[in-house]
Amino acid sequence: MVDTRLTILLIDENPVRSAILEDGLREAGYTNIVHLDTTHELLRRVFSVDPDVILIDLANPSRDVLEQMFQVSRTVKRPVAVFVDQSDTAMIEAAVDAGVSAYIVDGLKKERIKPILDMTISRFNAFDRLSRELEQARSELAERKVIERAKGILMKSRGIGEEEAFVLLRKTAMNEKKKLAEIAQSVVTAAQLLG
């Protein structure tokens, strides 16, 4: 049911997420994809692209700019609706949860738009998961670094071995019911304060 002639306009300031979505859409056979990464003169550009479907990330304040297209106005060529089928609350909810909104221009049928929305929702969700995993990996790396520094400080100031320093940190963390990284951070901070 993929209609590859549809023109899809993607408005997203996040270059990685939009590339992920664009790839997916191209793989699915859609070739007319226009990506805008800035919202400067948005309406004029929307009119010149004249898309069938507009996808915009929900964190983008320019959603309100697009809403101007709903207005009875001389500048709009074709009527615009948000989400094909308003009765399909589950689809709207899935899109909002994924962080994207879709505007469908002039009476496109549900069957023609559904594969695009499904693809968008799953790619937005995948990107979100990826970002969270990346964030977690970053913070774990930062924690490991701070623990290494705390161990070094303890080894030097107390003249103990690496293993002993680590046991000391872990024991303190357990006694104070805190995370190992928090105790390590206080050691580093204290060392900085005390010179």
Added chain:
Amino acid sequence: MAIDRIEATRDDGIADLVSPRAPQPVREAVTAGFVALVDCAPLIVARDKGFAESEGLDLTLVRETSWANIRDRIFLGHFDAAQMLAPMTIAATLGLGLPAAAVVVPQVLDLNGNAIAVTTAVKDAMRRTGDAGDLDRPAAAGAALNRVVAARREVGEPPLTFGMTYPFSSHNYELRYWLASAGIDPERDVRLMVVPPPMMAATMSAGHIDGYCVGAPWPTVSVAAGIGHVVATSVALKPGSMEKVLGVRKLWADRHPERLDALVRAVTAACAWCDDAANRPELAHLLAQPGILDVSADLILAALSGRILTDPGVAAEPVANYLRFSGRNRPSLAGARWYAAEMVRWGQAAKLAAVLDATEATFRPDLYDRALGLAAPASADRPVTLFDGVSFDAGNPAAYLKQIGMAG
């Protein structure tokens, strides 16, 4: 389906907690959305200064980046209530901005607070038109702008572009009313475009707009940055104008009347707290936080105190009632009908009768009276008066449309 599921889960959770073995009072959950404008203050204060808690509510606030998101999350039941633009609630009930989300308004959050500003180039051109009179008066400023618009047309310069915040906003209607009153056709003689409030100053300094109408604290931000000049405040254009309201999802309001009453009492008390001058410095600091407005507390305090910068380098002038939270929290049907008439005037809705019906269904002073245990006031609603002497007869909006030159 999804909506029922969300509410059912919440109700179940509460039923579990009020078992006989848990005697401590249980606070009932309310989730509300807000945007980064000074008039989100009553919601922030209701949460942070204990007003919601003392009404037995556990108020969760979520910041949103657009009015469209607010409307959609009300529609989906993610939010029970939200800070909303007064006219946008009528549009939501009517389904003018899709999707249709039936909303009721049990109370007003604030009055006025908007201002129209122009660039230095436009202000200089207005001054040069001669016989400009006192440009501080909206009518004189409008007349001067009209001469600038006409002069630009004569030499073939592109029309001036003005920013506003949303098609169904007080800003859109106040700006259009001011332009039209001065003989400038907002559809033909200038361009109007939506610009999100936090981007207004940057859009102006980049040269993409020549002026705008926006709410506090954003007008002062561009004046402080040396690029904008305030030419009219909303309190001068239309004193006592309903600005933001508490919009409540109708399904939720119908299902949880007691929680709604508690919310209205909490937010009304918060409004009174916000208007107490002694609380303003604390309020400014609350709002300045990164998760809320993320702008300097000094600028917010200036807006709260009505000390409005009009021109770069000129000391702030105190403007009486520039922004008020308290005293007029009962929804005004007359004020709401004015917005309904403006929607028809500018072609956003075709049938006046249908818009008035939706307005009646949306603005619910009876819910305000019920929450606060008040009897309905005997006297009629305050009339809506405009700076140019036009008076809006709420009983006869069709006559108003004729008066401003639109065949009913």
